[in-house]
Amino acid sequence: MIEKVWKEGLARRFGAAAQSYERQSEVQQKTAIALSGLIKKGLGNRTPLRILEIGCGTGYLTRALYDLYPDAQWFVTDISLDMIKQCQSSFIEGDADQSHDKGNLTFSVMDGENPDLEGPFDLICSNMAFQWFRDLEGSLHNLTGLLSLDGVLAFTSLASDTFELWHRCQQELSIERLAPEFPSTNFYEDSFSSVVVEIEKQLFVQCHKSGLEFLQNLKDIGAHSSGLGRKPLGTGQLRRLLKKYESYFTDGPIEADYDVIFVLCSNR
Numbered sequence: 001m002i003e004k005v006w007k008e009g010l011a012r013r014f015g016a017a018a019q020s021y022e023r024q025s026e027v028q029q030k031t032a033i034a035l036s037g038l039i040k041k042g043l044g045n046r047t048p049l050r051i052l053e054i055g056c057g058t059g060y061l062t063r064a065l066y067d068l069y070p071d072a073q074w075f076v077t078d079i080s081l082d083m084i085k086q087c088q089s090s091f092i093e094g095d096a097d098q099s100h101d102k103g104n105l106t107f108s109v110m111d112g113e114n115p116d117l118e119g120p121f122d123l124i125c126s127n128m129a130f131q132w133f134r135d136l137e138g139s140l141h142n143l144t145g146l147l148s149l150d151g152v153l154a155f156t157s158l159a160s161d162t163f164e165l166w167h168r169c170q171q172e173l174s175i176e177r178l179a180p181e182f183p184s185t186n187f188y189e190d191s192f193s194s195v196v197v198e199i200e201k202q203l204f205v206q207c208h209k210s211g212l213e214f215l216q217n218l219k220d221i222g223a224h225s226s227g228l229g230r231k232p233l234g235t236g237q238l239r240r241l242l243k244k245y246e247s248y249f250t251d252g253p254i255e256a257d258y259d260v261i262f263v264l265c266s267n268r
């Protein structure tokens with residue numbers, strides 16, 4: 001029950017950010033482009049016929065991959081209906097060449113941790129959504145079970161060093177970490193012992209004018225949910241935390257580190 005309420009809150013926050021998301025999500029846009037390149041390389045000359053996307057958001061990855069595989073049968077999903085609508089409308093608005101009938105795209109609300117679509121899929125993909133999963137290991141096993149024989153599961157997610165300085169400041173001030181924990185590279189290596197895994201990591205840095213702008217940015221993209229059961233900071237705690245964080249950037253912009261993991265796996 002607590003988890004259900006938490007997920008509803010998460011979907012609501014992302015939904016509320018559906019309009020502002022693309023103005024504020026430079027890192028997510030970059031990782032979507034990089035992931036589509038990795039998928040293209042990983043699939044080589046194979047063309048996926050059935051594709052499932054999880055956590056499509058406004059559609060950065062959907063659009064990049066649709067350009068590569070316009071004839072596949074697409075199942076585009078997200079936990080937030082408003083994000084789905086935004087993604088869907090971006091296909092209508094951005095339909096410059098009109099050369100493909102978009103009837104091969106099906107959009108639906110789905111919790112990627114509990115997929116209600118039947119496999120097999122030749123490609124299951126996701127950009128920057130799995131960090132919100134409660135049972136990542138179980139979910140990854142379920143998803144690889146939906147792959148076709150030579151299907152590929154490819155995703156990016158946040159890894160353990162994301163916002164490392166911010167979390168270190170919280171620790172030094174004895175303030176409980178608010179964000180969910182993000183797994184390390186070892187987690188992925190251990191969780192996928194039975195499937196082929198390729199793992200890459202890349203650090204992305206987003207610059208802000210102030211610590212407050214960093215927090216506002218998370219809100220504008222809907223990524224400000226706390227971990228399950230964690231309480232929001234008090235005003236005094238927040239003020240101290242922002243002051244400490246900003247004290248590390250006296251000579252330049254306030255930086256936020258995104259430690260992004262790229263994972264590709266298949267059952268072969």
Ligand SMILES: C[S@@+](CC[C@H](N)C(=O)[O-])C[C@H]1O[C@@H](n2cnc3c(N)ncnc32)[C@H](O)[C@@H]1O
Binds near residue numbers: 014025054055056112
């Ligand atoms: C940071 S956004 C990334 C969106 C998009 N993939 C992109 O490339 O910009 C995370 C997305 O994951 C979705 N999401 C979070 N938890 C999810 C879940 N359990 N199942 C499906 N979607 C989820 C959110 O609603 C949001 O749209």
